[in-house]
Amino acid sequence: MSLDLPRTEPRSANPAADEVRQRLEHARSTRLAQLKALDETGQSPEDHLMSTQKDAIKRVLAEIDDAFARVDGGTYGTCLGCSKAVPPERLEILPHTRYCVACQRRAA
Template identity: 40%
Template sequence: MSTNIDNRFAVVQAALTDELDRQTARLKELTEMNADTGDPGESHTQDALLAATRRSVEQVSGALRRIADGAYGQCEGCAGAIPAERLEVLPHARFCVPCQQKQVG
């Protein structure tokens, strides 16, 4: 059973590492393109893309850190297990659904 869990985490870790590489490359590209065009709308869009990409890099990095620390899949709110279904959809999830709702609300 432990081997199945280890394999599942290895697959998740590989997918998150690939995502981190993609997002880091995107962040680099967006940063290099971040020239002032004089168009406030374009500048706002560029800033939003940079912020979203930075946030994605932080989320994926955090998930990889939690895997390394042995805390992946544990809710940061209640310390309970985050359901596997939630982690499949949102592999960087830090909270179970009830605790996430408390964070937003």
């Protein structure tokens, strides 16, 4: 799949899922803009900091794609560590998160 194409699906009968998809698409487009800006800086490809930033952005893009799959599969918002609901506040701030705060700390 091309990174430039939006992932937003057609509107569904589930407004909550539509809102989640909208937040994920915003996070995705923001990361794509950051990646494009890094590519346009003209820095040397050997620049370790730039390479590290690009890798981090690409990891987040993969996490966002995984979150889209969880929305489609009906498991979005469930912690992959403890299977409890991830607090809505956390999902609002970090819509692609896979873990609640406690499980994220353990995974880190």
